[in-house]
Amino acid sequence: MLSQGFVSAAAIAASVLFILSLGGLSNQEKAKRAVWYGIAGMAVAVLFTALGPGIGAHWLMLPLIAIGAAIGWVVAKRVAMTEMPQLVAALHSFVGLAAVFVAWNADLERRRVLAARALDATHQEFSAFAALVATKAPDELTFLQLEVIFAIFIGAVTFTGSVIAFGKLAGKVDGKARQLPGGHLLNAGAAVVCLVLAIAYLNGAGFWTLLALAALAFFIGYHLIMGIGGADMPVVVSMLNSYSGWAAAAIGFTLSNDLLIVTGALVGSSGAILSYIMCKAMNRNFVSVILGGFGGSQGPAAEIEGEQVAIDAGGVASALNDADSVIIVPGYGMAVAQAQNAVSELTRKLRSAGKEVRFGIHPVAGRLPGHMNVLLAEAKVPYDIVLEMDEINDDFATTDVVIVIGSNDIVNPAAQEDPNSPIAGMPVLKVWEAKQVFVCKRGQGTGYSGIENPLFFKENTRMFYGDAKASIESLLPQID
Structure with a gap:
């Protein structure tokens, strides 16, 4: 059994590793090393917490850790990059539910200590946590109760909200914004009743x-996320990430665990900052995101005129051979089709022919920030030609050919042209300004938000139907 001082020193070391991990993730070249920092930090955290003072039942703890690690390994190996957003949502739900269970247990132990005090049972054996509670003064116990309330509320909202987010991302739950009669008033009413219950709990x-x-x-979490449309789910996942961090921090205060406090604060604050950045990128109100008050349509959508005109591989290849400048806009469909290597080879051939080729990346392409950047980096696409939306948006008007691969909502002109669109005001890549636009798409279905895209009906747009990987590979032999 290790001393508390040794455990505290290990907690500081783990915290430093977590900070290094977060800092390294801001750069693609350092990301792999940053992940290893995070892994090492968590290993240190688990090991030294398990060996800390007052911790027993290792015969039960070690098999449970091994089982959990094995399950995590299997799940992570099976999950494709395209399923990473829903995996993240699922993991958030575990954190939320754990916070609820720990908070419930903390109150039961508090009640046990108070009952023992009433009976003057000074020789009664306590658990490590109950022994800690037994040392607290009455005012400190009040703070403990506040921590329990906070952990239960945030943890429960995180759990059900993350489950619904997982369902929407995985296509198991309808991506459209849906609420029960009463809408946000139900959420407000439930929150008021929660406050009344909290006051009653504090008063005995x-x-x-x-x-x-x-x-x-649990209901608030469910109803909040059900009321958010599919196009806004990337922000929701980031928001729930923040919630899970604050729930963990609350449990850290409850258990007097410095590492949980630091780790929870890191996750909570970084998730909140990322949510704010994504809200700016999608022109959403940050407070509305937190309250689940966005994502639905605002009126009848504008009528779309024209028809979708298809083109074959020969037509696309001919346009590429004649072009001097090409911008490729990848999206979730490219990830699903695993077409990134074919796209990388197409890029190499076009650049070898003397053409300027660049990539335009929307901040939430692929449903999570950085998703497309990771896929393209794995396929050996040079970093310097992969540009963010703000860096490349003004260049579409002078571009000969744009190839949109599996994107829909992030290239939808309705965001700027239709004030009644569910994505009205969301910044998008202005691909329609290019001379020619080729949309590589499996079929004529709508995007993740469930709305039609006027881009597909514009005169300078042609639909290149088929599996993205097969379609791009069919172009390769025809590029001069």
Whole structure:
């Protein structure tokens, strides 16, 4: 058994590793090393926490850790890059549910200590946590109760919200914004009742108040995320990431665990900052995101005129051979089709022919920031030709050919032209300004938001139907 001082030193070391991990993820070239920092930090955290003072039942703990690690390994190996957003949402749900269970247990232990004090049972054996509670003064116990309330509320909202986010991202739940009659008033009413229950709990009400509080928070999480449309789910995942961090921090205060406090604060603050950045990128109000008050349509959508005109591989290849400048806009469809290597080879051939080739990346392409950048980096696409939306958006008007591969909502002109569109105001890549646009798409279906894209009907747009990987590979032999 290690001393508390040694465990505290290990917690500081783990915290430094976590900070290095977050810092390294800002650069593609350093990202792999940053992930290893995170892995090492978590290994240190788990090992030294398990060996810390007052921790027992290792015969039960070690098999559970091994089972959990094995499950995590298997799941991670099976999950494709395209499924990473829903995996992240699922992992957030685990953090939220764990916070609820730990908070419930903390209150039960608090009640046990108070009962023992009432009976003057000074020789009663306590768990490590109960022994900690037994040293607290009355005012400190009040703070403990506040921590329990916060952990249960945030944890429960995170759990059900993350489950619904997972369902929407995985296509198991309808991506459209749906709410029960009463809409946000139901959420507000449930929140008010939660406040009443919290006050009752602080004034000595029974454990049932915490059960009811959790039930209402479960509902709020479910109803908040159900009321958010599919096009805004990337921001939701980031927001839930922040929630899970604050839930973990609350549990850290409850357990007097410095590492949980630091780690939870890191996750909570970084998730909140990322949510804010994504809200700016999508022209969404940050407060509205937190309250689940966005994502639905705002009126009847504008009528779309024209028809979708198809083109074959020969036509696309001919246009590419004649072009001097090409911009490729990848999206979720490219990831699903695993077409990044074919795209990389097409890029190499076009550049070898003396053409300027660049990539335009939307901040939330692929449903999570950096998704497309990672795929393209794995396929050996040079970093210097992969540009963010703000860096390349003004160049579409002087570009000969744009190839859109599996993108829909992030190139939808309705965001700028239709104030009633569910994505109205969202910054998009202005691909329609190019001389020619070729959209590589599997079929005529709508995008993730469930709305039609006027781009597909414009005169300078041609639809290159088929599997993205097969379609791009069919172009390669025809590029001079």
